[in-house]
Amino acid sequence: MAKIKLSVNGKVLELSVxxxxxxxxxxxxxxxxxxxxKGCGTGDCGACTVLLDGKPVNSCxxxxxxxxxxxxxxxxxxxxxxxxxxxQKAFIEHGAxxxxxxxxxxxxxxxxxxxxxxxxTEEQAxxxxxxxxxxxxxxxxxxxxxxxxxxxxxxxxGEAMSSxxxxxxxxxxxxx
Amino acid sequence: xxxKAEYSAIGKRIxxxxxxxxxxxxxxxxxxxxxxxxxxxxxxxxxxxxxRIKHINTASAERLDGVKAxxxxxxxxxxxxxxxPITPNKMALNxxxxxxxxxxxxxxxxxxxxxxxxxxELIEVDYEPLPSVYDPIxxxxxxxxxxxxxxxxxxxxRVARNFGDVEQGFxxxxxxxxxxxxxxxxxxxxxxxxxxxxxxxxxxxxxxWVSTQNPNNFxxxxxxxxxIPQSKIRVVRPQIGGAFGNKSVILPMDPIAAFxxxxxxxxxxxVNSREEEFTTTRGRYPMxxxxxxxxxxxxKLLARQAKVITNNGAYNNKAxxxxxxxxxxxxxxxxxxxxxxxxxxxxxxxxxxxxxxGWGGPxxxxxxxxxxxxxxxxxxxxxxxxxxxxxxxxGDTTPWGWEIPSCGLTECLEQAAExxxxxxxxxxxxxxxxxxxxxxxxxxGSAGTHGSGNFSEVLLKVYPDGSLGLIVGESDIGxxxxxxxxxxxxxxxxxxxxDVTVAxxxxxxxxxxxxxxxxxxxxxxxxxxxxxxxxxxxxxxEAACQILEAKDASQLTCADGRIYIEGSSKSVGIGEAAxxxxxxxxxxxxxxxxxxxxxxxxxxPDTGFGNYCPTYSFGAQAAEVEVDPETGRVKVLxxxxxxxxxxxxxxxxxxxxxxxxxxxGMGFALFEGSREQDGRVINDNFTTNKIVNSTEMPLMxxxxxxxxxxxxxxxxKGVGEPPLIATAPAIANAVxxxxxxxxxxxxxxxxxxxxxx
Numbered sequence: 001m002a003k004i005k006l007s008v009n010g011k012v013l014e015l016s017v018x019x020x021x022x023x024x025x026x027x028x029x030x031x032x033x034x035x036x037x038k039g040c041g042t043g044d045c046g047a048c049t050v051l052l053d054g055k056p057v058n059s060c061x062x063x064x065x066x067x068x069x070x071x072x073x074x075x076x077x078x079x080x081x082x083x084x085x086x087x088q089k090a091f092i093e094h095g096a097x098x099x100x101x102x103x104x105x106x107x108x109x110x111x112x113x114x115x116x117x118x119x120x121t122e123e124q125a126x127x128x129x130x131x132x133x134x135x136x137x138x139x140x141x142x143x144x145x146x147x148x149x150x151x152x153x154x155x156x157x158g159e160a161m162s163s164x165x166x167x168x169x170x171x172x173x174x175x176x
Numbered sequence: 177x178x179x180k181a182e183y184s185a186i187g188k189r190i191x192x193x194x195x196x197x198x199x200x201x202x203x204x205x206x207x208x209x210x211x212x213x214x215x216x217x218x219x220x221x222x223x224x225x226x227x228r229i230k231h232i233n234t235a236s237a238e239r240l241d242g243v244k245a246x247x248x249x250x251x252x253x254x255x256x257x258x259x260x261p262i263t264p265n266k267m268a269l270n271x272x273x274x275x276x277x278x279x280x281x282x283x284x285x286x287x288x289x290x291x292x293x294x295x296x297e298l299i300e301v302d303y304e305p306l307p308s309v310y311d312p313i314x315x316x317x318x319x320x321x322x323x324x325x326x327x328x329x330x331x332x333x334r335v336a337r338n339f340g341d342v343e344q345g346f347x348x349x350x351x352x353x354x355x356x357x358x359x360x361x362x363x364x365x366x367x368x369x370x371x372x373x374x375x376x377x378x379x380x381x382x383x384x385w386v387s388t389q390n391p392n393n394f395x396x397x398x399x400x401x402x403x404i405p406q407s408k409i410r411v412v413r414p415q416i417g418g419a420f421g422n423k424s425v426i427l428p429m430d431p432i433a434a435f436x437x438x439x440x441x442x443x444x445x446x447v448n449s450r451e452e453e454f455t456t457t458r459g460r461y462p463m464x465x466x467x468x469x470x471x472x473x474x475x476k477l478l479a480r481q482a483k484v485i486t487n488n489g490a491y492n493n494k495a496x497x498x499x500x501x502x503x504x505x506x507x508x509x510x511x512x513x514x515x516x517x518x519x520x521x522x523x524x525x526x527x528x529x530x531x532x533x534g535w536g537g538p539x540x541x542x543x544x545x546x547x548x549x550x551x552x553x554x555x556x557x558x559x560x561x562x563x564x565x566x567x568x569x570x571g572d573t574t575p576w577g578w579e580i581p582s583c584g585l586t587e588c589l590e591q592a593a594e595x596x597x598x599x600x601x602x603x604x605x606x607x608x609x610x611x612x613x614x615x616x617x618x619x620x621g622s623a624g625t626h627g628s629g630n631f632s633e634v635l636l637k638v639y640p641d642g643s644l645g646l647i648v649g650e651s652d653i654g655x656x657x658x659x660x661x662x663x664x665x666x667x668x669x670x671x672x673x674x675d676v677t678v679a680x681x682x683x684x685x686x687x688x689x690x691x692x693x694x695x696x697x698x699x700x701x702x703x704x705x706x707x708x709x710x711x712x713x714x715x716x717x718e719a720a721c722q723i724l725e726a727k728d729a730s731q732l733t734c735a736d737g738r739i740y741i742e743g744s745s746k747s748v749g750i751g752e753a754a755x756x757x758x759x760x761x762x763x764x765x766x767x768x769x770x771x772x773x774x775x776x777x778x779x780x781p782d783t784g785f786g787n788y789c790p791t792y793s794f795g796a797q798a799a800e801v802e803v804d805p806e807t808g809r810v811k812v813l814x815x816x817x818x819x820x821x822x823x824x825x826x827x828x829x830x831x832x833x834x835x836x837x838x839x840x841g842m843g844f845a846l847f848e849g850s851r852e853q854d855g856r857v858i859n860d861n862f863t864t865n866k867i868v869n870s871t872e873m874p875l876m877x878x879x880x881x882x883x884x885x886x887x888x889x890x891x892x893k894g895v896g897e898p899p900l901i902a903t904a905p906a907i908a909n910a911v912x913x914x915x916x917x918x919x920x921x922x923x924x925x926x927x928x929x930x931x932x933x
Contacts, residue, residue: 034201035202037368042862088199095831100198101366101367101418130870138837
C-alpha cells in the first residue's frame with residue numbers, strides 16, 4: 001500500500017492505495033464519489049473522465065498513485081454550493097442528457113475546454129468531447145449546450161487549495 | 177377539439193425531470209450501490225465455440241483466500257429459460273455442453289473483483305471440443321455439425337406468412353427484382369454495462385437490484401429460474417445507463433448472481449466487462465434477406481416475396497418474434513397487394529441475438545429501401561416518386577389486416593426531400609450523393625408479441641399538500657417517459673408537471689407490467705395515465721362540489737392547480753379537496769386505471785392476420801454523403817429526419833429520440849457489427865467495434881410531422897425506434913447516388929466501397 005495526498009474538488013485528502021489501483025477506483029471506492037462512471041476500463045468511452053491538474057484524463061488509465069500531490073476535479077466539484085455550474089444548467093436546458101451515464105465525463109471534458117477556450121466553436125466543442133462516447137443523444141444537443149455557455153459567466157477556473165494541516169498538495173507536488 | 181396551442185402542458189419543451197440529478201453525478205446507478213458484506217462475482221465462460229463439458233474441478237478456486245463460493249450447474253435449479261415461450265434451451269450455467277465462445281460454465285463470488293478474477297483462472301474445466309459451424313447457410317447443410325441432438329438440420333424455427341397471391345402478382349408484373357441483403361449482429365453498446373446485485377435473506381426472500389427496463393419481467397423470469405414464488409422476489413431498478421431494448425429480459429448473469437447470493441448468504445454484485453458486453457449480451461440478430469419484388473412499368477408495387485435467414489446463434493431467445501417482425505415490415509411498408517414471407521431461424525455456434533431498438537425493423541428496411549432505389553432506377557423513375565406512389569395512407573387496411581389510423585409517410589417523404597434539396601442534388605456530381613428511405617414501425621407496442629396483450633396499469637395518488645405520486649410499471653430508460661407522463665397529468669389536473677413524482681422502480685409496489693419496449697410508453701402508458709388522471713379529477717370534483725357548493729361536477733374546471741366553479745373566482749386547492757375526501761368521505765384520493773387498446777389484438781396464430789398494433793408511426797430520412805475515392809470512407813454531411821409522431825407531447829424529448837436514433841442508425845450503416853473468426857468475436861471493444869463519436873455526427877435536422885392520431889393520448893404516438901430504422905438505408909441509397917454501386921451488406925466500410933469502385 002502507498003500513501004498519497006491529493007486535492008479532490010478543492011479538499012486535500014490522504015489515501016492509502018494499492019499501487020495497481022486506478023484513479024477511477026480510488027475516486028469511486030475510497031473517496032466514495034460515484035459521479036465518475038466506469039464504462040469500459042480501457043480508456044475508450046470517456047465515462048471516467050476527470051480533470052487532473054486541469055487536464056481531462058481517462059481516470060481508468062491513471063494509477064491512483066500518479067495523482068499524488070495533484071489536483072483532481074470530478075463532476076461533484078463543479079457545483080458551487082447550491083448553484084449549478086453554467087455547463088450543468090446548459091445541459092439541462094438543451095436536453096443534452098438522456099440516460100446520463102456519459103454526462104459526468106462529457107461535462108468534465110467540456111469544462112476543460114471552456115477553461116482554455118471560453119468561447120469555443122462547434123468544431124472545437126466536438127473535438128473536446130470526441131473521447132466521450134454517448135449512445136443516447138447523437139451529440140447535437142450536447143454541442144449546442146457547450147457552445148451556449150456565456151463566456152462572461154463566472155465559472156470555476158481552477159481549484160484553490162484549501163489550507164489544511166500539513167500544507168497544501170501544491171507545495172508537496174512531485175514535479176514530473 | 178383542443179388545439180395544441182391551447183394546451184398548458186402538452187406540447188411544451190420541458191427538460192427531463194431527473195436532469196439535475198444526472199448532471200451533478202448524484203443519481204445512483206447500479207454500480208454506485210454497495211451493501212455491507214457485499215461480494216463480487218465473475219463468470220467463467222467457455223473458450224470453445226462448441227464442446228462437451230467432461231469435468232469441472234473447482235477445488236483450487238474454492239481454496240483461494242477471499243473466495244466465498246464457486247458454483248456450477250449443480251448449484252442451480254437447472255431450469256432452461258428463454259423469453260418467448262418456445263423451446264427454451266439455455267440454462268444459467270451449462271452442465272453438458274457449451275455452444276458458443278462466452279457460454280456460462282461456472283461462477284465465483286469473492287471479497288473483491290481481483291480475487292474473483294484470480295479464482296476463475298483456478299477453475300479447471302475439461303472440455304472435449306466438437307466441430308462447430310458459424311454461418312447459418314452452412315449450418316443448414318446436411319453435413320453440418322449438429323448443435324442440438326434433437327435438431328437435425330440446425331433449424332430452430334420457421335415462420336411463414338402468405339397474403340394475396342404472389343404468383344399472380346409476379347405474373348402481372350412488368351419487372352421482377354431479386355436481391356440479397358446482409359446485416360451483422362449489432363451489440364447494444366449501452367455505456368453502462370449490464371449489471372446486478374442479488375441478495376437473499378435468511379428466509380429466502382430475494383431482493384434483486386438490476387439495470388433493467390422491465391422490473392416485472394425480471395421478477396417473473398427469476399421466479400421461474402430460481403423456482404421460488406414471485407411474491408418472494410423484489411426487483412429494484414436504480415438509474416439506468418442506457419437500455420435500447422437490450423435490458424428487457426434476464427441474462428444468465430442475473431440468476432447466476434442470485435445463486436451465488438443463495439450459497440454465500442451475502443449480497444453479490446456482478447458487472448459485465450466491456451468485453452462481455454460485446455461477446456455475450458445478445459445484440460441485433462444477423463440476417464440474410466432475399467427479397468423478390470414485382471412491379472408494373474409505371475411503378476406500382478404488386479408482389480413481394482421474402483426469405484429471411486436469421487442467425488439464431490447458439491440458444492433460443494427472441495428470434496422467432498423478431499424474424500416475424502422483419503417479415504411483417506417487408507409485407508406492410510407501402511401498399512403491396514400480394515406478399516409471402518418465410519423466415520428460417522438457424523442455430524450456429526455464435527453469440528445468440530436478442531432485442532435491440534427496432535427489433536427486426538432495421539434489417540427489413542435495409543432490404544426494402546435499398547431495393548426501392550434499384551427499382552426506381554430501372555424504371556427510369558425518381559426514387560422519391562416511386563415511394564410516394566406506393567405510400568401507405570391514413571385509413572388503409574393492409575392485406576395483413578393492419579388498420580392505419582394516422583399516417584404521415586407522404587408528408588415525411590416530401591418534407592425530408594425538400595429540406596435536403598432533393599431535386600437539385602440527385603443528379604450525380606463528383607462523389608456526393610443524396611438518398612432517402614421510409615420507415616414503418618409500431619407507434620405503440622404490439623399485442624401477442626411477448627405472448628400476451630399490450631396494456632399498462634397505473635396508479636395516481638394526491639397528497640394532502642396537493643402534490644401527486646404517479647406509479648407506473650414502465651421504466652424511464654433515459655428517453656424521458658416519466659416527464660411526458662407528468663405532462664399528461666399536468667394537462668388534466670392543471671397542476672405543474674414538477675408537482676408530480678413518478679415511481680416505477682420497485683416491483684413491491686409497481687403494477688404488473690410489460691415494461692418499456694416497442695415505442696409504447698407514450699401511447700399505452702400515456703393513455704392509462706390520462707384515464708387515471710381523469711378518475712382522480714372526478715374524485716376531487718366530488719369534494720370540490722361540496723366545498724364550493726356547486727350544483728354538480730359539470731360546473732367545475734381545473735386551472736392553476738386549483739378547482740374553480742367555471743366562470744367564477746370561487747376555488748379550492750387540490751390539496752384541500754384531497755384532504756376533504758379523507759376527512760369527510762373517509763377515503764384518500766387515489767385511482768387505478770388500465771389501458772389496453774380496443775382496436776388491436778394478437779394476430780391469428782396460424783395465418784398472422786390481424787391488426788396487432790393500435791397505431792403505426794411513419795417517417796422518412798434523407799441523407800447527403802460524400803465518398804472519398806482514395807480511402808473509401810463515407811462522410812455523412814447531413815441527415816434530415818422527418819417523423820410522424822401524431823402529436824409531440826414534448827418536442828425537446830422527441831428531438832432527442834430522433835437525433836439519438838439517427839446516430840445509432842448511422843453506426844449500423846457505416847461502422848458497427850460483430851466480426852467473428854472461428855466463432856470468436858474479434859472486435860470486442862469500442863476501438864474495434866466503434867460507435868459514432870461527436871466529430872463524426874453530421875448536421876441533423878428534425879421535422880416533426882403531426883398527424884393527430886385519433887387513439888393516442890392527446891393524439892400522440894411513439895417515436896423511440898423509428899428514427900434508428902430509416903437511417904442506414906437512406907445512407908446506403910446516398911452512397912449509391914454518389915458512386916453508382918450498390919453495397920448490399922452492412923456495414924458499408926471503406927474496404928467495401930473501395931472494392932466496389
